Amino acid sequence: xxxxxxxxxxxxxxxxxxxxxxxxxxxxxxxxxxxxxxxxxxxxxxxxxxxxxxxxxxxxxxxxxxxxxxxxxxxxxxxxxxxxxxxxxxxxxxxxxxxxxxxxxxxxxxxxxxxxxxxxxxxxxxxxxxxxxxxxxxxxxxxxxxxxxxxxxxxxxxxxxxxxxxxxxxxxxxxxxxxxxxxxxxxxxxxxxxxxxxxxxxxxxxxxxxxxxxxxxxxxxxxxxxxxxxxxxxxxxxxxxxxxxxxxxxxxxxxxxxxxxxxxxxxxxxxxxxxxxxxxxxxxxxxxxxxxxxxxxxxxxxxxxxxxxxxxxxxxxxxxxxxxxxxxxxxx
Numbered sequence: 001x002x003x004x005x006x007x008x009x010x011x012x013x014x015x016x017x018x019x020x021x022x023x024x025x026x027x028x029x030x031x032x033x034x035x036x037x038x039x040x041x042x043x044x045x046x047x048x049x050x051x052x053x054x055x056x057x058x059x060x061x062x063x064x065x066x067x068x069x070x071x072x073x074x075x076x077x078x079x080x081x082x083x084x085x086x087x088x089x090x091x092x093x094x095x096x097x098x099x100x101x102x103x104x105x106x107x108x109x110x111x112x113x114x115x116x117x118x119x120x121x122x123x124x125x126x127x128x129x130x131x132x133x134x135x136x137x138x139x140x141x142x143x144x145x146x147x148x149x150x151x152x153x154x155x156x157x158x159x160x161x162x163x164x165x166x167x168x169x170x171x172x173x174x175x176x177x178x179x180x181x182x183x184x185x186x187x188x189x190x191x192x193x194x195x196x197x198x199x200x201x202x203x204x205x206x207x208x209x210x211x212x213x214x215x216x217x218x219x220x221x222x223x224x225x226x227x228x229x230x231x232x233x234x235x236x237x238x239x240x241x242x243x244x245x246x247x248x249x250x251x252x253x254x255x256x257x258x259x260x261x262x263x264x265x266x267x268x269x270x271x272x273x274x275x276x277x278x279x280x281x282x283x284x285x286x287x288x289x290x291x292x293x294x295x296x297x298x299x300x301x302x303x304x305x306x307x308x309x310x311x312x313x314x315x316x317x318x319x320x321x322x323x324x325x326x327x328x329x330x331x332x
Contacts, residue, residue, distance in 0.1 A: 091170035096120035102148035119319035177220035182245035219294035236308025
């Protein structure tokens with residue numbers, strides 16, 4: 001019976017898959033022997049590679065829990081990949097924490113708060129809230145809240161955070177530390193270690209209560225610079241005798257070695273506080289520290305005409321400008 005050409009090809013193909021590989025004879029010095037040995041070794045390598053691949057996919061080499069053994073997940077992400085956190089330069093609500101500076105103390109009248117001109121959430125100044133929020137929202141004050149307290153120290157932050165958490169703001173501003181240095185004497189200043197412990201605990205609580213809220217931390221102003229500018233005004237020096245920041249402003253006209261040393265100790269403590277603020281904030285991807293406040297050289301025109309120490313309305317405006325630049329920067 002004649003077998004068609006197609007059937008002959010199929011038969012030949014089938015037989016080739018079951019053909020036994022014959023090892024070359026000892027006379028491997030011939031070209032034919034070497035070629036045959038090479039082809040056999042190649043086929044053996046393919047078989048070995050295939051076997052290893054199969055065993056690897058079955059978890060025979062290393063733990064199957066190793067993320068590198070798994071390909072992309074169904075969502076196209078490898079296990080353990082962290083979601084990229086993106087800073088929002090236009091938060092829709094703001095809460096401010098801090099002390100007398102953020103309350104606008106002595107910016108409008110003597111020895112009184114004036115939150116309307118607060119750099120953070122004020123409505124009568126081009127504050128941070130006025131710059132970031134839509135015009136109607138900023139004017140209404142429905143999306144901005146001021147929880148700062150005149151006289152507050154870092155130990156008061158947890159209470160302010162608790163109050164702010166109820167509003168669930170998208171951004172919280174913090175300016176704290178001046179009163180920790182402004183005590184009756186340098187020996188009563190909050191220690192750097194205590195400042196670090198308290199601020200770390202406060203920021204941890206904030207993150208627990210508000211895991212997605214962004215935080216802007218302003219540096220503590222240069223108190224020695226404020227003394228240097230304010231002391232130029234005779235009326236200001238008289239107001240300071242009422243008890244404003246005694247550790248720095250006491251006997252403000254004295255330039256003896258002891259007085260200068262005292263003021264420098266206060267300035268050094270402020271520098272240490274700022275290092276703490278920077279370090280602790282730097283560990284939180286949703287926190288931005290701003291050194292600009294401490295670095296800024298306030299002039300007498302930017303100081304309160306009531307005490308020549310706190311920011312005036314113009315000074316509050318400058319604080320708002322610095323904060324706005326930092327918060328709206330494209331990268332931290």
